Each structure stands twice: as C-alpha cells, then as structure tokens.
Amino acid sequence: MTITREVDVIPFRNRLKEYAVKVGMSLVNQTKIITAASELARNMLKYAGGGNAVIEVISKGRENGIKLIFIDKGPGIPDVKLAMKDGFSTGKSLGLGLPGTKRLVSEFDIQSEVGKGTTVTVIKWKNG
Amino acid sequence: MKNEAIKVLQKKKKTILETWMKFQLADEGLREDLMSNEDLRVQSEELLNTFVDNLKDESIDDPKNSDFEPVVDILTGISISRAKQGYSPRETGTFVFSLKDALLNVLQTEIKDPQELYMQSLKISKIIDSFGVSTFETFIKGREEVILRQTDEITEISTPVIRVWDGILALPIIGTLDSSRTQVVMESLLQEIVESGSSIAILDISGVPAVDSLVAQHLIKTVSATRLMGAECIISGIRPEIAQTVVHLGIDLSHVTTKASLASALKTAFALLQLQVVKKQKVAAISEN
Amino acid sequence: MEKIPILRMGSLLLVTIQVDLYDRLAENLEADLVQTINKTGAKGVLIDISAVSIIDSFMGRIIGNIATMSKILDAETVVVGMQPAVAITLVELGLPLKGVLSALNVEKGIELLTRKIADDKEPEDADDGDSE
Numbered sequence: 001m002t003i004t005r006e007v008d009v010i011p012f013r014n015r016l017k018e019y020a021v022k023v024g025m026s027l028v029n030q031t032k033i034i035t036a037a038s039e040l041a042r043n044m045l046k047y048a049g050g051g052n053a054v055i056e057v058i059s060k061g062r063e064n065g066i067k068l069i070f071i072d073k074g075p076g077i078p079d080v081k082l083a084m085k086d087g088f089s090t091g092k093s094l095g096l097g098l099p100g101t102k103r104l105v106s107e108f109d110i111q112s113e114v115g116k117g118t119t120v121t122v123i124k125w126k127n128g
Numbered sequence: 129m130k131n132e133a134i135k136v137l138q139k140k141k142k143t144i145l146e147t148w149m150k151f152q153l154a155d156e157g158l159r160e161d162l163m164s165n166e167d168l169r170v171q172s173e174e175l176l177n178t179f180v181d182n183l184k185d186e187s188i189d190d191p192k193n194s195d196f197e198p199v200v201d202i203l204t205g206i207s208i209s210r211a212k213q214g215y216s217p218r219e220t221g222t223f224v225f226s227l228k229d230a231l232l233n234v235l236q237t238e239i240k241d242p243q244e245l246y247m248q249s250l251k252i253s254k255i256i257d258s259f260g261v262s263t264f265e266t267f268i269k270g271r272e273e274v275i276l277r278q279t280d281e282i283t284e285i286s287t288p289v290i291r292v293w294d295g296i297l298a299l300p301i302i303g304t305l306d307s308s309r310t311q312v313v314m315e316s317l318l319q320e321i322v323e324s325g326s327s328i329a330i331l332d333i334s335g336v337p338a339v340d341s342l343v344a345q346h347l348i349k350t351v352s353a354t355r356l357m358g359a360e361c362i363i364s365g366i367r368p369e370i371a372q373t374v375v376h377l378g379i380d381l382s383h384v385t386t387k388a389s390l391a392s393a394l395k396t397a398f399a400l401l402q403l404q405v406v407k408k409q410k411v412a413a414i415s416e417n
Numbered sequence: 418m419e420k421i422p423i424l425r426m427g428s429l430l431l432v433t434i435q436v437d438l439y440d441r442l443a444e445n446l447e448a449d450l451v452q453t454i455n456k457t458g459a460k461g462v463l464i465d466i467s468a469v470s471i472i473d474s475f476m477g478r479i480i481g482n483i484a485t486m487s488k489i490l491d492a493e494t495v496v497v498g499m500q501p502a503v504a505i506t507l508v509e510l511g512l513p514l515k516g517v518l519s520a521l522n523v524e525k526g527i528e529l530l531t532r533k534i535a536d537d538k539e540p541e542d543a544d545d546g547d548s549e
Contacts, residue, residue: 031502035471353508358496
C-alpha cells in the first residue's frame with residue numbers, strides 16, 4: 001500500500017487489523033502491532049513525505065505472525081543508533097517513535113542510507 | 129523376482145505376529161495398566177501388516193523409501209499417543225525393537241543359506257532402526273506438546289483475579305514473573321477492572337520468589353497501565369529480602385504504593401474508598417444487661 | 418470537514434472520540450477545545466476514549482497537550498474509559514501520559530472532577546473567611 005497522506009494511514013490500519021484478526025492475535029497484540037505500524041507510517045510521512053507499506057502473513061513452526069515492511073525514499077537517517085535512543089528526536093515529537101515501536105513488536109530491523117531512503121521491517125508473532 | 133526375505137516375511141506374517149506378541153508380553157516393561165493385551169495385539173497387527181505389505185524389492189534396500197510412509201504414519205500415531213498416555217521412552221522403544229527380534233527370528237528359521245541370511249537380516253535391521261529413530265523423534269514431539277499444553281494451563285490458572293470487596297480487586301502472583309506472564313497478568317487484571325468497575329487493584333507478590341530489576345520493571349508497567357485506566361494499584365506482600373534487593377539494585381519504587389501485607393493493603397484501599405471497618409457493639413449490649 | 422463535537426455539561430466539557438483520529442482532526446480538536454474552555458470558563462474536561470482502539474505517540478502527545486493547556490486555563494483534564502489493550506500498549510511504548518488524570522468511566526470521571534474542583538475552591542473560601 002502506498003502512504004502519501006495522513007488519511008491513508010487509517011485504511012492501512014484497518015487492513016492490518018483484518019490480517020491480525022486472521023492470524024488469531026489477541027486483542028492486546030493486535031493493538032500493539034497497529035500502534036507500531038501507525039508510528040512507522042507517521043515517521044515515513046513526516047520525514048520522507050510518504051512511501052510504501054507491505055503487510056505479510058508469515059509462520060515459523062507453530063507460530064504465526066505478521067511482517068510489515070515500510071520503504072521510503074526519503075533523506076535517510078544519518079545515525080540509526082542515536083535514532084533508536086529513547087527521547088531523541090530531530091522533529092518536534094516525543095522521541096519515542098522508533099524505540100517505542102521496537103518495544104511493541106517481536107523483531108525489528110532498520111536499514112537506512114543517507115540520501116537514498118529507509119527500510120524498516122518489523123515482525124509480530126501471534127503470541128510474542 | 130521377489131526378494132527372498134520379502135517372500136518369507138509375507139508368508140510368515142502370522143508367525144511373526146505371534147513371536148512379536150510373545151516378546152512383547154514377556155518383556156517386563158509391558159504396561160497392562162495403560163493398554164490391554166487385545167489393544168496391543170490390534171496395534172501390532174496393523175503395524176506389521178502395513179510394514180510387510182509395503183515391503184518391496186525397491187524399498188527393502190532403502191529405509192527412507194517413500195513406500196514406508198504409511199508405516200511411519202502409523203508409528204507416528206502410536207508414538208504420540210503413547211507419549212501422551214505416559215509411556216516411558218524405553219517402553220515405546222521396546223515396542224519397535226521387539227519387532228526386529230521377531231522378524232529376524234523368522235528369517236533365521238526360514239532362510240538356510242548363511243550368506244543370504246546375513247544380507248537380509250542386515251537390511252531388515254536397518255529399516256527397523258530407522259523406524260526406531262523416527263519413533264523417538266515423534267515420541268519427544270508428543271511429550272513437548274504435553275509440556276506446552278501444561279505451560280498454557282499453568283499460566284491460565286496461576287493468575288486468578290479476586291474481588292475482595294466492592295470496588296477492590298486482588299491478584300496474588302505466585303511464581304516467577306517473566307514478560308509473557310506479565311502480559312497475561314496485566315490483561316486479566318485490566319479486563320477485570322473494566323468488567324467490575326473497580327477502582328483499586330492490589331497486586332500481592334508474597335508468592336514471587338525473587339524480584340530482580342526485570343521483574344520490578346514488569347510490576348511498574350502493570351501499575352502504570354492500571355493508572356492509565358483510572359484505577360489505583362497497590363503492591364503488597366513485599367518480604368524484607370525483597371525490599372533489600374530492590375534497594376540494592378537501585379530500583380525506584382517510590383511512585384508505587386507498596387505495603388508489607390495484603391491486610392495493610394486492604395486497609396489502605398478501604399481508606400481510599402472512604403470505607404470503615406467497625407467492630408459490632410455486642411459487648412456493650414451485654415454489659416447493659 | 419469532520420469535527421469532534423464538544424458538549425457542555427455545567428462547568429464541565431465532554432468530548433467523546435468515536436472515530437479513528439488522524440493527525441489533522443486531532444490537532445483541530447486541540448485548538449477547538451482550548452477555545453471552548455476559554456469561552457465557557459469550564460473547570461473540567463472529560464475526554465471519553467472508550468471507543469478508541471489505537472493511541473500512538475502522536476495521539477498521546479495531543480492528549481498531553483490538551484491537559485497542559487487546560488491546566489494553564491485553570492481546568493482539569495480527565496481521560497475516561499481507556500481500553501485495557503490501549504493502556505498496555507501505551508505503557509510498552511513508554512508513554513505514561515504524565516499529568517493526565519484518568520477514570521474508568523464517565524460517571525467516575527465526573528465524580529473525580531467535581532471533587533477536584535471542590536478541593537480547589539475550599540482553600541479560597543477559607544481565605545475569604547479569614548479576611549472578613
């Protein structure tokens with residue numbers, strides 16, 4: 001799904017919710033992944049002016065889960081380590097976006113190159 | 129032309145079954161308490177039939193041949209059900225390996241040429257060994273399933289939320305708090321708060337063996353979440369050792385209401401709800417008489 | 418343009434959020450609410466979020482802002498009816514909504530607010546008594 005405007009986030013969240021229900025996630029985990037997705041989508045809008053989001057259902061052994069990939073072609077993050085720190089923000093936000101999101105999901109990966117863009121991949125397991 | 133051993137085994141199926149049953153019944157690991165001899169015979173016969181019927185020229189040399197899939201399927205079923213019934217690995221293993229003894233026994237009496245006998249015995253041994261291995265694999269899988277189910281049950285039963293008073297909930301935590309446990313505790317507590325409209329929750333940790341910084345963090349999270357919902361959270365049952373470790377580890381519990389015992393937590397809760405517990409005035413009535 | 422209605426109940430304002438908020442809507446609410454507090458001289462604000470299934474850091478910030486702004490305008494803010502899943506997520510996110518009061522439901526929220534407002538008044542009354 002392409003996300004270029006604020007309003008795009010809402011249908012994206014609804015789609016994600018459908019997937020999360022299909023996987024059989026508990027309400028709390030649904031809320032966590034949707035909140036995480038909302039944070040990441042907002043980051044993408046704010047810093048890169050939009051990008052693409054992919055939802056995938058994955059499974060590993062007995063566990064099912066959802067994988068989200070956010071790809072943007074924005075300015076990139078010069079210091080990923082710093083961006084992952086609680087309370088750090090270049091914009092005028094709380095600086096909880098990335099580190100907070102990481103706490104909400106099971107697996108978190110961020111690849112960023114200055115001038116080329118950022119790709120964030122998160123996985124939430126059904127019971128994770 | 130069919131392999132000599134296959135011919136023998138197919139012809140002597142009945143004898144094999146009898147020998148196999150004899151071996152099984154003679155074994156001291158026989159569990160008549162878990163399965164009757166008739167059931168055992170049915171099970172054994174089914175396995176033997178499938179095995180012998182699927183034994184072909186192409187497959188006898190190759191234990192991994194797809195011809196044996198039905199046999200492995202049956203073994204898997206037997207193995208999992210035995211694991212759940214509480215058979216020991218040795219008992220399940222004996223079941224499969226005594227079949228080998230029976231098969232070899234029959235081959236020995238039927239095949240006269242020592243060279244041929246040796247060759248065929250080796251092949252049969254290999255096949256049965258491979259069955260044995262897959263039996264163990266599935267046996268362990270069966271046991272793991274039992275463990276997983278029990279884990280789920282333990283998490284479920286170990287987090288009862290009790291309504292101690294109108295508007296007051298208590299949640300005794302017993303055992304170690306890890307993150308998945310905390311999640312369950314939080315969920316059931318918050319859910320109950322919504323359902324009962326309670327404004328005070330007491331977390332009693334007298335049953336928690338140790339509090340390290342991680343456990344403390346989980347507790348603080350639970351308290352914060354309760355507050356966000358609009359209810360007050362009191363932690364009670366803090367033993368002196370726990371108070372010591374908390375301070376030594378430098379964990380800040382200052383913004384959490386803590387009480388030594390459930391009783392004093394309840395007292396605080398009453399005070400918050402502006403309730404009073406009063407002794408009945410019976411004594412006064414008696415003295416008046 | 419969609420708008421979140423603000424209801425007036427005596428000296429309290431009640432806002433019930435029933436749709437998924439996107440950013441502009443939330444920012445509008447913030448502005449509207451502050452205006453209304455100023456106009457009506459309300460002493461308390463109740464924000465009912467029982468129908469909200471997601472609160473991310475942005476929404477959290479808006480709620481925090483509303484609370485701080487109303488405080489400056491001498492009004493208390495109470496968030497009522499937060500879903501358990503939302504509360505757990507907020508804590509995990511590291512967003513404890515400091516300075517925001519919360520209550521289980523609207524009824525308890527009103528109770529809390531009236532008590533707060535009364536508490537604020539009392540010392541003033543006492544002062545009046547002394548001076549006379």
